[in-house]
Amino acid sequence: MNKILALIEMSGGEMCSTTPGLLAAAARLGTPVAVVAVAPGGGTGLVAELGSLGAEHVYLAESDQVGKLLVGPQLEALSAAMTALQPVAVVVANSAEGRDVAARLAARTRAGLIVDAVDVRSEGERIVATHSVFGGAYAVESTVEGAPAIVTVRQGAIEERANAATPAVTTVTVSADPAHSAVIESVSARDAGSDRPELRGAARVVSGGRGLGSRESFVLVEQLADALGAAVGASRAAVDAGYVAQTSQVGQTGITVSPQLYVALGISGAIQHRAGMQTAKTIVAINTDADAPIFDVADFGVVGDVFTVVPQLIEAIKARASR
Amino acid sequence: MKIAVLVKQVPDTDEERRLDPASGLLDRLAGENVADEINERALEVALSHKDSHKGTEVVVISLGPESVTKALRKVLSMGADSAVHVLDEALAGADAGRTAVVLAAAVKQAGVDLVVAGNESTDGRGGVVPAMVAEQLGLPHLSFLDAVEISAGSVTGERGTDSGSMVVSAPLPAVISVTERSAEARFPNFRGIMMAKRKPLSVVSLADLGMDPDFAGMGRSVVVTTSARPLRTAGKKIVDEGNAGTRLAEFLVAEQLV
Ligand SMILES: Cc1cc2nc3c(=O)[nH]c(=O)nc-3n(C[C@H](O)[C@H](O)[C@H](O)COP(=O)(O)OP(=O)(O)OC[C@H]3O[C@@H](n4cnc5c(N)ncnc54)[C@H](O)[C@@H]3O)c2cc1C
Numbered sequence: 001m002n003k004i005l006a007l008i009e010m011s012g013g014e015m016c017s018t019t020p021g022l023l024a025a026a027a028r029l030g031t032p033v034a035v036v037a038v039a040p041g042g043g044t045g046l047v048a049e050l051g052s053l054g055a056e057h058v059y060l061a062e063s064d065q066v067g068k069l070l071v072g073p074q075l076e077a078l079s080a081a082m083t084a085l086q087p088v089a090v091v092v093a094n095s096a097e098g099r100d101v102a103a104r105l106a107a108r109t110r111a112g113l114i115v116d117a118v119d120v121r122s123e124g125e126r127i128v129a130t131h132s133v134f135g136g137a138y139a140v141e142s143t144v145e146g147a148p149a150i151v152t153v154r155q156g157a158i159e160e161r162a163n164a165a166t167p168a169v170t171t172v173t174v175s176a177d178p179a180h181s182a183v184i185e186s187v188s189a190r191d192a193g194s195d196r197p198e199l200r201g202a203a204r205v206v207s208g209g210r211g212l213g214s215r216e217s218f219v220l221v222e223q224l225a226d227a228l229g230a231a232v233g234a235s236r237a238a239v240d241a242g243y244v245a246q247t248s249q250v251g252q253t254g255i256t257v258s259p260q261l262y263v264a265l266g267i268s269g270a271i272q273h274r275a276g277m278q279t280a281k282t283i284v285a286i287n288t289d290a291d292a293p294i295f296d297v298a299d300f301g302v303v304g305d306v307f308t309v310v311p312q313l314i315e316a317i318k319a320r321a322s323r
Numbered sequence: 324m325k326i327a328v329l330v331k332q333v334p335d336t337d338e339e340r341r342l343d344p345a346s347g348l349l350d351r352l353a354g355e356n357v358a359d360e361i362n363e364r365a366l367e368v369a370l371s372h373k374d375s376h377k378g379t380e381v382v383v384i385s386l387g388p389e390s391v392t393k394a395l396r397k398v399l400s401m402g403a404d405s406a407v408h409v410l411d412e413a414l415a416g417a418d419a420g421r422t423a424v425v426l427a428a429a430v431k432q433a434g435v436d437l438v439v440a441g442n443e444s445t446d447g448r449g450g451v452v453p454a455m456v457a458e459q460l461g462l463p464h465l466s467f468l469d470a471v472e473i474s475a476g477s478v479t480g481e482r483g484t485d486s487g488s489m490v491v492s493a494p495l496p497a498v499i500s501v502t503e504r505s506a507e508a509r510f511p512n513f514r515g516i517m518m519a520k521r522k523p524l525s526v527v528s529l530a531d532l533g534m535d536p537d538f539a540g541m542g543r544s545v546v547v548t549t550s551a552r553p554l555r556t557a558g559k560k561i562v563d564e565g566n567a568g569t570r571l572a573e574f575l576v577a578e579q580l581v
Contacts, residue, residue: 011486070465070491071454095485096450096467103454104464106420112542113420115449128547134340134446140347140549146542152451182463182493185479189487204580228581236503246469246504247483252336252445253361253503261580272336278555282578284571290562297555300574304563312568317581320572 002030003087005059007078008050009097010036010066012189015046018093018155020162023054025091025153027162029122033057033085034167037077037174039066047169054162059085061174070184071100072176078105080174087148089127091120094152102152112144118157127151135252135275154256156201190247196222199231199248204261205277207233207250210241211266211287211306218243220310221265227317233257233277235267251276265306269294286310324376324475324495326369327430328403329440329453330362330385332394336445347546348416349446351388358394361441363401363508365501369439370402370509372473380404384429386414386422392524400511400519407433411529413536418544419447423455428532430460437478438498442467453500463493469504 004026009016019034026032034055036043043060050058061077078090078101090105092098094116106113117129127149131140143149199205206228208221218238225232233250234243250257252272262280267273269285269292277283278297285298286306295301302309334340338354366383373379383398385391386409395406409429414421430438438457443450450467457464468480469488478499479492511519529536559574561567575581 011484016485070463096482097484099450100454100464100466103419103423103451104458106451106542107423107455107458110420110541112544113418113451113455114544115419115447115451133342136552137340137554138342138549138551140342141547142347142544143547144542144544146540149542180457180461180463182465182491182497185490185492187484187487187489261575271339275336279552282580283555284574286567286571290560295560296557298560299558300571301558301560302563302567302571303560304567309563309568309571312566313571314568316569316572317575320576320581 003033003085004030005033005035005078005081005085005087005090007074007090007092007098007101008034008036009093009095010038015049016093018095020053021156021158022091022093022153023050024160024162025120025158027054029089029120029127031056032162033059033081033087035059035061035077035081037061037063037066037073040064043171047167051167052164054165055167056165058167058169060169060171062171063174063176065176068184069176069178069181071097071104072181073174074101075104076174076176079108080172082109089149089151092150092152094154098152102150106150111148111150112146114142114144114149114151116154117151118154120151120153132279135256136279196225197229197231199233199257200255202231202257203259204228204230205233205250205257205259206230206263206265207235207267208238208243208265209235209267210237212238212243215243220306224263224265224310224314227314228261230261230263235273264294265310267294268292269297324437325380325382325433325435326372326437326439327433327435328362328366328369328381328383329426329438330383330394330398331359331444332356332385332387332391333359333444333446340446342549344549344551346416347549351390356390356394358397359441359444360508361443361445361503363398364503364506365439365441366398366401366403367506367508368471368501371506373402382407382433382435384426384433385409386417386425395524396519397511399522399524400515401509402515405523408524408526409532410526411536413529419449419451419455420541420543421538423452424459424538425529425532425534426452427456427459428534429527430456432532436495437473440498440500442500442502453498457498460498462496462498464498464500465491465493466500468499468501471499471501471505
């Protein structure tokens with residue numbers, strides 16, 4: 001059957017959360033081959049887990065440059081696997097690292113590149129990807145002329161899981177040309193923070209905007225998020241004002257979310273914000289301005305002050321939970 | 324030092340953007356076209372280096388239709404020294420791969436020490452062109468930088484990762500791509516606008532770059548279908564009369580969301 005390579009990204013010694021979705025995407029298109037760049041001897045512990053997630057073949061590319069050079073080792077790993085296995089497609093997460101690797105691989109091999117697929121399928125000989133464009137205003141299907149296809153898959157978009165397999169294992173050594181690679185000088189981990197759900201892929205999101213007025217008052221957004229078991233999001237204005245970290249930004253240039261419930265607090269609903277949340281199933285907005293554009297997309301809008309409405313809402317949710 | 328800034332013309336995000344349902348390509352006539360905001364920030368990274376390092380030269384490079392001239396005049400008025408516009412009918416609907424080989428050829432012709440690009444455009448949101456340009460040129464690439472420091476022989480930057488952040492560096496020549504955290508773009512002043520009219524803006528074709536308009540042997544992505552999703556409509560809107568929090572809770576209960 002047709003081989004499909006899936007680049008497995010590692011972070012702090014662990015496989016990234018994108019792994020199961022990528023292997024499922026690969027399994028849909030053919031025989032999944034997991035390709036991982038690891039430090040010498042570092043891959044043996046991964047094989048069983050990759051098999052349980054559907055990899056029929058694990059291609060371990062060992063390099064002492066892993067963690068030292070940006071992108072280079074992962075690129076050489078995929079490049080070597082491509083030459084050895086002649087896949088019909090390569091799937092990679094649409095993360096920063098994934099996009100860098102996919103882009104360089106496509107440029108190097110002159111293969112067609114499909115970016116930010118939210119769905120993939122094979123249709124006869126070709127691979128068809130679906131994209132959600134302009135904040136979900138359009139669904140676009142694309143394919144690649146000339147094989148193979150290199151596809152980056154939006155994180156969290158593919159929820160199914162592949163059947164477990166017992167993988168064959170290949171181990172090779174790769175080396176990137178240091179002259180073409182950036183050097184990783186240092187890495188710092190984010191504070192472990194809270195046990196709130198991750199924003200990307202969250203089923204519920206409570207976002208706050210400039211209307212919260214200060215970093216201190218932004219706590220109200222977190223309190224409602226906790227009462228609902230939701231992730232915390234924000235508008236760019238709230239991020240720019242320093243109320244919350246940039247990793248919480250929802251919108252055109254932030255994260256795209258598509259939750260069951262999206263609550264917008266003190267957010268006007270600029271077109272660039274809506275581009276990141278308008279595919280939510282249910283949208284709720286609280287804003288003092290009855291004409292705020294956020295109400296045009298809200299299923300339930302409250303014209304009111306977040307500082308009076310939200311505490312009452314939290315009380316009502318808590319009262320119900322303790323019944 | 325000579326710095327190239329890659330600029331893309333995109334539909335203004337303040338307006339509704341459209342795709343042509345037949346071709347799946349951008350409907351460029353639907354709204355105002357502007358230099359992408361992220362490229363103005365990329366330009367700012369270059370200009371602030373120029374401000375503190377006399378003798379720095381900044382060239383902006385763009386690939387696109389005739390209308391790109393307007394975006395290029397804008398960035399010239401902000402302070403870039405010259406502009407290169409790659410214009411060729413064979414490039415209509417060019418995908419990221421074709422765009423990148425052409426930009427790489429233009430960068431090569433300009434002969435620069437550093438290429439600065441935005442991390443991703445607001446229309447395609449691909450975020451792959453800078454890395455493809457770097458690969459074509461055989462250069463290191465520092466991507467998704469929130470902060471940049473340029474020195475005589477190297478460039479260093481900080482980038483966010485899924486689990487935190489990292490500091491990365493590369494010797495020059497190199498390609499970098501920056502995020503919207505990297506810099507706040509300046510506004511063109513009157514003098515800048517007047518001067519921009521006299522700054523060199525050269526229009527080059529694929530032949531001028533010595534390139535094959537058929538891109539023989541190169542795979543590419545093509546659009547198969549395009550469909551517009553139905554627009555959302557406004558639902559219920561209430562004005563708080565002291566009990567809106569409770570009523571909202573009732574709505575969430577009715578929708579089985581709590
Ligand atoms: C290229 C580009 C990309 C962009 N990308 C993004 C993006 O990714 N995400 C994003 O969010 N924006 C983005 N923006 C910015 C966007 O245009 C808006 O500026 C931003 O979304 C506004 O944020 P806001 O709604 O919090 O602030 P404002 O527009 O200032 O709105 C604040 C709202 O709070 C309300 N309010 C004030 N006090 C209260 C109160 N006590 N109770 C209830 N309501 C109150 C006000 O009525 C107002 O509607 C982008 C812009 C550009 C040009």
